[in-house]
Amino acid sequence: MSWTEMALNGRILVVDDAMENIQILHAALQDEQEVLFALDGARALDLARTQHPDLILVDAMMPGMDGYAVCAALRAAPETRDIPVIFVTALKTPEDETRALDAGAADFITKPVNAAVVRARVRTQLTVKRQADTLRALTLTDPLTGVANRRAFDERLEAEWRRCARAGLPVALILADVDHFKAYNDHYGHQAGDACLVQVAAALRRGAGRTHDLVTRYGGEEFAILLPQLDAPGAEGVTHRLQAELAQLGLPHAASPTAPHITMSLGLSSLVPRDAQGANVLVASADTLLYQAKAGGRNQYRMGGAGALANAGGQVS
Known part of the structure; x- marks a missing residue:
């Protein structure tokens, strides 16, 4: 798989309580990726478990379960802990970005978003994820028979x-x-x-x-x-x-x-x-x-x- 192929055709889960924000991200990504969405944290966790997205874009500030809680829950579950998370938020301070990264986020994008920047950040995270998945597959394969170990x-x-x-x-x-x-x-x-x-x-x-x-x-x-x-x-x-x-x-x-x-x-x-x-x-x-x-x-x-x-x-x- 080439670098370009690694960065395309991912399954992206967008989590935001505002539908207009979801529509903006969908418009930015739909030509290169499959886009799913959730309007709250609980639904996001359910989709993460059942749909196995390659990457999650989540808003930091949401009613009920916010982005930090979503990220913590994803990291706590074995079936979702390896899914990278990008925070997409109106928060802008270095302290906000540090808190997101400490929570387990792979990247941090501030609103209002630039479509080209979003696409580039998503491509980068998908490439890293797929490289990691390839290496992990090697550690989980029996070298003689080629089946799982x-x-x-x-x-x-x-x-x-x-x-x-x-x-x-x-x-x-x-x-x-x-x-x-x-x-x-x-x-x-x-x-x-x-x-x-x-x-x-x-x-x-x-x-x-x-x-x-x-x-x-x-x-x-x-x-x-x-x-x-x-x-x-x-x-x-x-x-x-x-x-x-x-x-x-x-x-x-x-x-x-x-x-x-x-x-x-x-x-x-x-x-x-x-x-x-x-x-x-x-x-x-x-x-x-x-x-x-x-x-x-x-x-x-x-x-x-x-x-x-x-x-x-x-x-x-």
């Missing part, structure tokens, strides 16, 4: 757990372990083992399907597939797709006592988060079910709740 999983799990708890929606998790992978490495060598994991990760990514599902290399030959807003029957359907994608690979495994090709054992759990529970309860449940699948002969899955057992072909027994 354990750190990315832990962060995303906590965020989805909180979000689904607020909405009363389920979160599903599949823990999947390549069967007899040590024997695979011993038989074919570690380079072949690495190549196998790359292909398995790609198959899991194809099977997960939805853009907001997260495939993670959880550790060694174990993978985690996080499925927000999916109940147990829906997650079971994903499990069948994962098994089908893996079977289609047909990777030989001559050293496996289970099958002549690569197989996986899987544990599937789906829960609606409760206030008294932490996200670790979902991981513990899926891990227990994975252990049961392995103890039951591998190349199968166990599902939470009913404790269903299925073979690699996906038929519940």
Whole structure:
């Protein structure tokens, strides 16, 4: 992505209690950016959580929740703390600007605004944000397989757990372990083992399907597939797709006592988060079910709740 591309086509949230001010900023930005707006702080926080803007322009002085309170609330929430904020305000003193920067603002623009200045400041912040996002993505990616790493999983799990708890929606998790992978490495060598994991990760990514599902290399030959807003029957359907994608690979495994090709054992759990529970309860449940699948002969899955057992072909027994 070029510098110019980084600075354009962002999603900008404008927060001001005066519609005329919103219209001025919209006119200045609409040719380069997507512009959302909110007339109060509470609505701004709701849009920040649900619409994931790249940048927020907020007025300092608003009735009820002012810009400083909005900025503090954004910084306090993990899902919004990395969104840069520009104060756009009639306040002009160095003390006002210092207070905004101390509150976590990335920039400070005084009213009446100059359209060219607003566009330039927005481009700068979008470029910085996207550079930071790119670097952060590198720290959250497993270098071998290209899927998310354990750190990315832990962060995303906590965020989805909180979000689904607020909405009363389920979160599903599949823990999947390549069967007899040590024997695979011993038989074919570690380079072949690495190549196998790359292909398995790609198959899991194809099977997960939805853009907001997260495939993670959880550790060694174990993978985690996080499925927000999916109940147990829906997650079971994903499990069948994962098994089908893996079977289609047909990777030989001559050293496996289970099958002549690569197989996986899987544990599937789906829960609606409760206030008294932490996200670790979902991981513990899926891990227990994975252990049961392995103890039951591998190349199968166990599902939470009913404790269903299925073979690699996906038929519940």
